[in-house]
Amino acid sequence: MSRLEAGADDFAYHQTPEPQALIPASPRELKRLIKDWRAGRATRNVLQAMSDAYVAVFAAVMVGAMVVNVILNAQRTIAQCTSESCLSARTILPWAAFAATVAMALAASRLFGPVLASAAEGFWLLDAPISRAQLLRSRLVGGVVAAFLGGALVGGLVSALTGSGTTEVMVWAAATAFSAAASVAFAAAQQGVDRHVLTRAATYVFGLLGVGALFSVVGVAAGWFSLGLSDNLGIEIGVIMIAASALVLAASAVLAALRLGQIRRARLLSGGALVSGISGAFFALDIGLARDIVVERRAIERGHVHPKRGKGLGIEAIIWREWQRLWRFPQPLLVLAGTIVVPYACDALGMSTLTPVVAALALFGALIPLLGGLRVLTRTGGLARCLPFSLARIKLASIAVPAILAGIWAVATTPAYLGFGDGAVQRTVPDASFIAIATAAAGLLAAVRWTQAKGVDFGAPMVASQAGAFPPGLVTNLFRGFDVCLITTAPLLLGFSPFWSMLIAAIAAMILLNSMDAETLRARQAEQQKQLAAERKQRAEAAAAAKQRKR
């Protein structure tokens, strides 16, 4: 029988039953599954890991105890002050901390998301047919809680450091905590509709409020005006802030939760990639790299600029470009301007002796964003190799604009060292000028050292420790910059002449700005050693040949 003649039965087939509709796993089930996998791979539990890292834990406890001791001492000292400038500073500084914390929470939220997802989650989970809102809810809650805790810490700490009583400390801790949490929730609600204008505007408003609060401390200390604040005003305003922040937090959190499912995948992943890059840099304790990642991200967000024609020729071209780059991204100038208040505020608080150290540290932080050019030219040799100048000259050109700004900063802060607040150390104008210059030099050179720090060389021989082997530069990298600040201002702290500080600054400048010349010296030294070895070899060969001839 041919196939064609075959009956219908020959071609009968077993019909498979209709596949049942697949029910996707819930986000919670998927998360639990991933958690199980991760836990299954762990080779040590938390206690074992902590026991291995007991040196670090012990150090953390020790440092923590020291910090608490310092806070208590500072609080006791400042609580005793009775002058109007000191009392007004004590009342206003928690407001400044409040505003600054809100501004920072908003800025960080805008930078990272605040709701974000890792690349792996983006690939494996966000593509799955599951509710994105449910998946991301824990991220939102985590961000809000972290901001709450961070805010409580900052608010409580600043309030305690300014000598406030227990009730006031608790009120400001709660107010700052609620407002920071509300900021993150607000930014998340904005992220849900892919808008950032309000978040950005609020960041600037609160930043300016913070600087304004600091200025008012200075104004009272200078006697320009009197705020006439009552003792209970801090608590009253703090309570109002708690109520207002809690309302904003509740409303924003509801809005953010409702909009969680609408956040674009690209937006979630870019925040995740940023966190991943930064955490990688932090694991290597390479804070410079972490900053590079943030700077690169901001530039990518901007994407396109209106090109500007350069000016000058030769080394001048680099200086002009630095100037143009600064005007393209002028935000660091606001921070720099804000730090002018720091020495005045310190003096108003009656901390005249500590003023140069605190001011130099503030300037150090403010100048780092202005040294982006130096960072790019020194982190790899590639770009500097394209320029027909020695690295020392390139470095000088790169820091010319920040150095001028540091000079202006020194002029603007000179009155703070004349004996600004009540009971402050009184100085002559030349003395105050030299202290201001030395402080500015300390801040600038610290920023230069921080900026041109190389990442830790993990290929170098390791140092053995109880916590395992680590490369030698790993820990010292953390203190780069701070060391220059502290060493340069140490004579001022100890009451010596500012000339000692300036001498230390000059030595630090020679080392920091001529590091390539040190490299050249090493290269020359190696070259000379090679020549010497070649000559010795020639002489030995000649002597051997002479001996041979004699025989």
Next chain:
Amino acid sequence: MAKRTTILKVSGLRRAFGPNTIFEKFSLEVRTGEAIALTGRNGAGKSTLLRCLVGADRPDDGRVQVCGNAMSEASPEIRRDVATVIDDLDFFPDLSVVEHLDLLARAHGIADPDDVVDEVLEEVQLVPQSGQLPGTLSSGQRRRLALATAFVRPRKLLILDEPEQRLDSEGLTWLTQRLKSERQKGLAIVFASHEPELVETVATRVIQLGAPRE
């Protein structure tokens, strides 16, 4: 016919990483109008040799001289004379494509760099991207920008590490013609490449590094 002067002189160069000797007793002389192609399998030492030539890496032994001066990466004269495109080129994140080229040209003393910059931008086909910041460029566009940095400035010696990398066929054709023209104008060139057409058209001498793969 103009006398050909020696631009690059390498003698007895040696570089080893631990027990692994990358190259030893390597000598080379490159004169004006000569293009040397370094070829060989991956890991043969082409990039290491080029890094030693530009001063980014220090050889264990031997000498490198550029225009009679001992090679030193820190020397402004060497930086003026040698244009390099190797993997460690960095960019300012907040300067656009055209601003990078303008800065380089001005730093090298070109008083009115607009014409040179425009011409090179046109050649590397980055005119539409001239206002873009480097972070937004594709890897191929970044490569073109890196190559452009070598052509907007005066140079006597051009050192390139696999310049064909990430270039499309059109870009490769441009690069081949440009390098050939540079050589014919008297530039000394040393480049590593895996691209037979580029090597054949540009190189006056080919040096095979490392043992061929069996």
